[in-house]
Amino acid sequence: MRFRDGQWLVAEGVQVQYAEEVYRITPTASGKGISLLCPTRKILNRGNTLNLATLSIDIEPAFDGVLSVETTHWQGAVRRGPDFDLFPAGRPEVDAKVTKTESGTTLSSGTLSATVSGKPHEFEIAFHPTGGKKPLTTLLNRSVGLAYTPAPSTPMQLADMRNFRHYIFTQTTLAVGESIHGLGERFGPFNKVGQRVELWNADGGTSSDQAYKNVGFWMSSRGYGVFVDTPGRVELEIGSERCCRLQTSVEGQRLRWFIIYGPSPRDILRRYSVLTGAPGSVPSWSFGLWLSTSFTTSYDEETVNSFLAGMRARDIPVEVFHFDCFWLKAFQWCDFEFDRDMFPDPRGQIGRLKAGGLVKKVCVWTNPYLGQASPVFAEAAARGYLLRRRNGDVFQWDLWQTGMGIVDFTNPDARAWFAACLDRLFDTGVDCIKTDFGERIPSEDVQWFDPSVDPERMHNYYAFIYNKLVYEALQRRYGANEAVLFARAATAGCQRFPLTWGGDCESTPEAMAESLRGGLSLGLSGFAFWSVDIGGFEGSPPPWIYKRWVAFGLLCSHSRLHGSNSYRVPWTVDGDDQSEEGCSATLRKWTHLKARLMPYLFSQAQESVRGGLPLSLRAMCIEFPDDPTAWTLDRQFMLGDGLLVAPVFEEDGTVEFYLPRGKWTNFFTGEVKEGPGWFAETHGFGTLPLYVRPNTLLVLGKEGETRTVYDYTSDVEVRAYFASDSASAVLVDAEGKTVGTLRVKDGEIIGKELLSGSSVINVVSS
Template identity: 70%
Template sequence: MKFRDGMWLPIEGMRTEYAEDIYTITRRPDGRALSLLCPTKHVRSRGHTLNLATVTLDIEAIFDGVISVEATHWFGAADAGPHFDLFPAGKPLDGASISVSDKGTTLSSGSLSATVHPDQHTFDVCFHATDGSMQLTSLLNRSVGFAYSPAPSSPMQLTDMRNFKHYMFTQTTLSVGETVHGLGERFGAFNKVGQSVTLWNADGGTSSDQAYKNVSFWLSSRGYGVFIDTPDKVELEIGSERSCRVQTSVEGQHLKWYLIYGPSPKDILYKYAILTGRAGKIPSWSFGLWLSTSFTTDYDEETVNSFLEGMKARDIPVEVFHYDCFWLKAFHWCDFVFDAERFPDPESMLSRIKTTGLVKKVCVWTNPYLGQASPVFKMAAEKGYLLRRKNGDVWQTDLWQAGMGLIDFTNPEAVEWFVGCMKRLFDTGVDSIKTDFGERIPTEDVQWHDKSINPRKMHNYYAFLYNKIVYEALQNRYGNGEAVLFARASSAGSQRFPLQWGGDCESTPEAMAESLRGGLSLGLCGFSFWSVDIGGFEGCPPPWIYKRWVALGLLCSHSRLHGSNSYRVPWTVDNDDQSEQGCTKTLAKWTALKARLMPYLYSQAAAAIAGGLPLSIRAMCLEFPEDPTSWFLDRQFMIGSSLLAAPIFEEGGRVEFYLPEGRWTNFFTGEVKSGPRWFKETHDFDTLPLYVRENTVLVLGKECQKRTVYDYTSDVQVRLYHTSKGAKAHLVDSDGNSRGTLEVGAENAIIGRNLLNGDSEVFVISG
């Protein structure tokens, strides 16, 4: 939201007030916070204190490298929930200090400090490294304030606020060359400078400025991040109102955010994970290929069996089979009852496809809505399980399902009923849940069961509740390391409930690139695991797009074939072309490659969880923050810390990519290239630029390995890529348990070979 017309004028119909002075600085008794009383005009005499608004700026040391800033106009305004669930693993207890010098009053929180300018009439709060090595950002003149809409013509009008909207805003400075990234799964330009961004969950596909996953966190190339502590609608002008500032605004009387100092982006995400949480441990079977029925296709048990038997005959193992919407009866979504006409005995059906070895696990599609055609609707409405209007009616809409209602997750009894529905699915043989939708949450004329809830804040927060409830139900049934979702909507903290996928994309190369940008941005918000609809959701992909998307999708942390009104088994895409470059052989090769990578991937997954990092898709800037080019790369990514991949978006296989400083080895050919520089290559469908970073100890399954779950320490290949003494690889088993560390000693000798079993081999690829 913009408040000004250029630098000088207010926007018509808007009145803004800015903090001009820092009149008093009050220390909190525990020495961890400063409270700044900031009049909206310069106070040069006692008379100037009358008929004058103030903004209070509270600055608090949270833990090492993290400081919070809260701007408030009127303290009497209620700060209704819901509120983000912060510090889920506990809050660190770090020291803080306050000092005064000729430079001003400084609050320090370990490595990060905030210094308030000593001159009362100079509004300047500078955030900097405590050791003085780096100035991060500042709040300068006309950077903190509030706004009214419409503009009042007299102060007396504001004694009745019912006809006015009130906004709080702050503006942090942008330095020359600084870039901004994150803010959820955003499909536009990777660098957000110059953009207006609204954090408001919406079902808008992947080709607009809307997003399913709006996360109120952004990462700066200058060594800091900002987490905005509200699930409310947040509007950001990122160098788009004032080109040298990031403006954050929210409706209400309070605005709180945390500034997180790295200095490296990995350090920032680690600290952000302390605030909002890190991903749960995810099972190794989930890394295998997921096959879906697709959305509106016509299918029954016979169709499902034909898909799975066809994949087995083509030597493409399917780890998870997913039943999308029409496992349910039409108009009944989502009452959790299999359509009896298509699936008369679902428990036996699911048992058969597992015991025959066609598939290991089963996933079903759900959403938090309930169509009124279902007999369950009347019961849920009578018991108060559905969201109501202010007059007591059940809130209903015909958008999506006729007369549908929305589950009210603020009602404990509704949650208990919903979890009971999950348990019955688990009893039937369901192992995982696709938690679709959860974005179109109404905010007007609604009354939640918890009457303290602010409906506007509930809009984004609903996704967190929805996924938390389902994820914890899975944990309670299958164990903490076996729970896995396939979620679409998210907000800050939802990374705790993996995994997420990128939503409805078209079957085009442009949509591939959009999806990749979305994954990169979401990963920079602490989401460790992410997937995409291989082949694109909307439309029927031509064979070349399907195959290029297969390569991208199998290098994501998780891989699912899914579409809208057409199947995604490979033989339906290219008339069962059996050539080496056909869809079937291409899918088989990339599926097998991912299986071989599992010892590396699952070890890197543990590290990603611990650090609050994305596994894949990982933005280049996380690994190479000192390389300025890395902050602009949005057509390539890292898989963990050691593999670089560049998807191909052209039928002919031409691709341009960037290798940072160092020696890089082509995974497929062994060719070595040195960076930093750009390269061009041309590939068939069974390869792409996949390069191994120097000083990498890469543990792989043997070439015959096709499944993702096996012994990651037995019959493996250990490849040494330009390694020096001290290079390491951490070993885990398929349950995620640590098995020790391989380390390179003198002359490429491997310390810890006793950890390897069976016919394991060591190869010096380059040295």
Template identity: 75%
Template sequence: MKFRDGMWLPAEGKRLEYAEEVYSVTEKEDGQGLSLFCPTRKIHNRSDSLNLSTLTIDIEAPFDGALSVSTTHWQGALNPGPHFELFPAGKPEPGKINIQKSDKSRTISSGSISATVKTADHDFAIKFHATDGSKELTSLLNRSVGFAYSPATSSPMQLADMRNLEHYIFTQTTLSVGESVHGLGERFGAFNKVGQAITLWNADGGTSSDQAYKNVPLWISSRGYGIFIDTSDKVELEVGSERCSRVQTSVLGQRLKWYIIHGPSPKDILQKYSILTGKPGSVPSWSFGLWLSTSFTTNYDEATVNSFLEGMKGRDIPVEVFHFDCFWMKAFHWCDFVFDSEMFPDPAGQIARLKASGLVKKVCVWVNPYLGQASPVFAFAAAKGYLLRRKNGDIFQWDLWQTGMGIIDFTNPAAAAWYVGCLHSLFDKGIDSIKTDFGERIPSADVQWYDSSLDAGKMHNYYAFLYNKIVYEALQDRFGKNEAVLFARAATAGTQRFPLQWGGDCESTPEAMAESIRGGLSLGLCGYSFWSVDIGGFEGYPAPWIYKRWVAFGLLCSHSRLHGSNSFRVPWTVDDDDASEQGCSKILARWTALKARLMPYIFSQAQEAVRLGIPLSLRAMCLEFPDDPTSWYLDRQFMFGDSLLVAPIFQESGEVEFYLPKGRWTSFFSGETKKGPGWFKETHKFDTLPLYVRENSILVLGKSGETRTVYDYSRDVEVHLFHTTPGTKTTLVNSAGDDTEVLQVDDGGDSLIDQSVLQGNWIEAIDQLPRVVKFYSTD
């Protein structure tokens, strides 16, 4: 929201007041912070203190490397929930806090970050900087903290009745020359958010608009800090789009709180952010295999499902998880958890037969948090009080998505328990995983939640957290802490704890693939370790070349699912069963096999991603190369873990341009070595793309021909050393994710110190390319 018309005038219909000076500073009794008393005009004499508003700014030190900044106008205003679940693993002990006072300023330090408040000369200035003085991060300067009335008031007496007035609090942090801003959820537009107006409000808008399914109030700056806005309410940001040199954050209400987190690296920022909102959950090794869906509106029964899986097996494409989308239930009945008896007369038996056949190991089904009135379950849920109501007592209903649809009120403990019971009935039938679709279209007007203390506006985004938490914890209760897997669409801060997320409804175009990549990169910079995409695109009928390019990209995401809307995504339906080496089936088989071979590396990197609160894939280049200015603008490539660089291809011709940061990079496919930094052009068929291994990497791979996802990651594997130096290490994990041993390069830099952890016979081979390869084999 813009509050000004250019630099000099307020926007039409807005009245603005700003903190003009820091009149007094009070140290908190617990010694953990400062409270700043800020009048909205400069106080030169005693009469200036009358008939004016003030703002209170509280700066506190919650833990090392972070400061919280709370701005309040009227402190008597209520602050209803829901509030984000902060510090879910427990609040850390306060770190090194230091408060210093001088004649002209007051400084509070929290470990590596400090805030210096100007207290002299009737000026307003708060500067955030590294405690060691090495870098200024950002500032709150003149006319950067304030509030606004809309419509504009002309007399203070009008404030006696606030019912028809909107009151906003805003802050404006400075943007430095060349600074870039990233994150704010799964955003599909430009990767660098400077110049954009962004509204954090979950919406079902597809991947080709400024709307987002996953709005996360965290952004990361290229200057080494991040800001987390601590509200689930609608947040509006003007990122250099109202004042070019500032990021404006505004909320409707009387208070605004955010945390500024010092890195200095983006990995450090995310690790500290995970202290606030939680670390990503771990996912089992089987979840990294290929998922195959029935697609959305297509027709399918047991014979169709079996034909899909038999066709995949006959083409050497292992499927780890089969997914039943919406129409496992009757039309108009979504989501009543009742299998359509005409299509699925024996669901438990069908699922058991499916698993017994060996065609698939796990089964997933689609659910949502809504309930159509055509289902008999609707009347039951309504009578029990499980559905959201309007203020007059009616069930909230509309015909958007499902006719007469109601919304499960998860603030009612009985409703949540009933929903969990429905999930367990699915688990009893053999379901192993749940796709939690929707949860974005949650009304914020004319609604009354069961928990009447909650604010309807804040519930809009927060609903995604409640919904996914309930389902994820039900999965954990049934299958174990690290065996729970969601496929979730809606998200907000904290839902990284309930993996995994996928990118929503994209079209079957190269442009949509690029949109999806930007979305995955942005979400990863909000602390989400695991992410997937509808391979081939959701909407439309992908041309064979698009499908194959998307397969290559999709199998190098952390998780890989074939899913469409009104057309199947099994490869032989895309290209009339082209059996050639460059046909869809052979290409999918090769990329699926490559991911299987990469599993020792992938699963080890997954544990590290969870530990640090960072993305596994898609990992933005700036996370690995923050000191390379180019890395902050790269939105068509990514890192898969810390060693593999991936550059998807968007052209049928196979032409691609990509950037390699400083160092030696080895093509995984050809063994050719390139030296960065620099831009490079290549042309690829469909079975390769620019997949480069970073220097000083130890890459553990499954044996040639391995197609399984879950196997012994220390037996029958290959160890590749890429331009390693003495002491280089990697951690080997087993298929349960437990650390086994550390592999370390010896003093010569071209062999391992100890191979005993690896099962089998040691064979050493040095190929003709500039890399050293070590093979393990039980033969």
């Protein structure tokens, strides 16, 4: 929200009051932090202390390299939930220290410090590495404040606050050349400077400023990150109100955020994962190809069988088959019952699919809404399982499903009922769940079962409790590391419940680029695993777009063919072109390549979980933070730390991409290009710019491998690319457990005894 009209004027209808000086510094209640009393005018005499607002700024050490900053106007405001589940794995010990000098007061939390200026009648708080003077960012004059709208003409009007909206805001400085990234799955420009961003989950597709996954965490190119600790609506002006500041504002009496020091993006993400939770692990089978029925298409058991038989006949292995919405009877979504007119024997059908080797796992679509035509609607409403309006009515609308209600997950009995419905699906043979929707959660005229929660804070937070419930139900049935979601809505902490996909994109190259930007931004928000609707969701992709998207989608961490009103099996896209450039051949090539990459991918997945890193899409700046160009790249990504991928967006196969410093090797041809620099290539449908980073040991499955799950240490190929004595590759088994490490020492690879079968070692580039 903008509170000013340019640099000099206040916006019409707004009153703004700023923290003008730090009047007093005292210890916080914990005794480890500092509390700043900041009046909204300079106190030059005793009379200045009357009839004015003050802001309290509490700076607390969180753990090494992390400080929390909470600004409060009226301390008596009720603290309503829900709150983010911070430190889910336990809070680390903190080494905090407060020092005072003539120049100011410094609070240190390990490697990060905040220094409050000691100059009289001044407001300035600098955040900097401990022992260093160069600030990461700073709160300067008129950078912390409160605002009313409409502007009261007298303080007496504020005796009744029902007619006023009250905001708290802070403005951290943006340095020259600084770029800002993350904030969830955002489809616009990769660098957020110059943008206005509202953190409010919405079902808005992939081609606007709305997002399904809003995460109040951003990363700066200057070596720090910020996490805004509220699930409510947050409005950000990122160099868009004042060009040199990033403004964060919330409606209410308090605003808390954490500043997280790096200095590298890896360090920032690791610390962020300690704060909000590390990504959950995913099983090796989930990396295989997922095939969907698509959304509004017509299908029954015969159709499903024909899809899977057709894929097998074309040597395209399908790991997971997904039944989208119409496995349920029309108007009865989501009552967890197969439409018996189309699927008379769901348990038998799923059993036959698996027994026949057509597929290993089955996924079904769900959402947290109940259409009133469903037989379970009346039951859920009567038992208090549905969200209500303030007058006691069940909250209903005709958006999406006729008369639909929303499951109230603040009710423990509703959660238990929902989990029991899932258990019945698991009994049928369902292995994983697509948790769709959860964005359009009303925040006005609603009453949750838990009266302590704030409806506005529940809007974004609903995605967390929804996905957590389903993920934990899967864990109880199948094991801690076997649970897999396909979620659309998310907020901070949802990285703990993998995985997510990019939502409803169009079948265009522009939408593919939008999706790529969304995946990059989400990866910089702490999410390790991400997928996209290959071919685009809306519309029917022409063959060339389908094939370009196949290459992109099979190099994401997870890969799913899914559409809206048209199928995504390849032979329906191009009239069953049998050539090597056809859709079937293209899909086969890339599916097989991903199978070969599994020893590398699954090892990298374990590192991603440990470090809070994106496996794919991994922004280039994570691996090359000292290369200024890396912070600008939004049409390419890293797949793990050793492979660079540049999708092709042109029908003629032309593509431009950037290689950082070093000798990079083309995975397909062995050609070496030396960076830094931009390069142009032209590709058919079976290749794209896939370059191996120098000093890489790349472990691959054997030539011709088509499976996703196998022994990743037997019959493998180890390729060395300009590998020096610092090169290594961690070997894992199909459960993700470490088997050992291959290393280069004195020009030789040691640890070869960990490999079995007919494994080979090839020096590709030296």
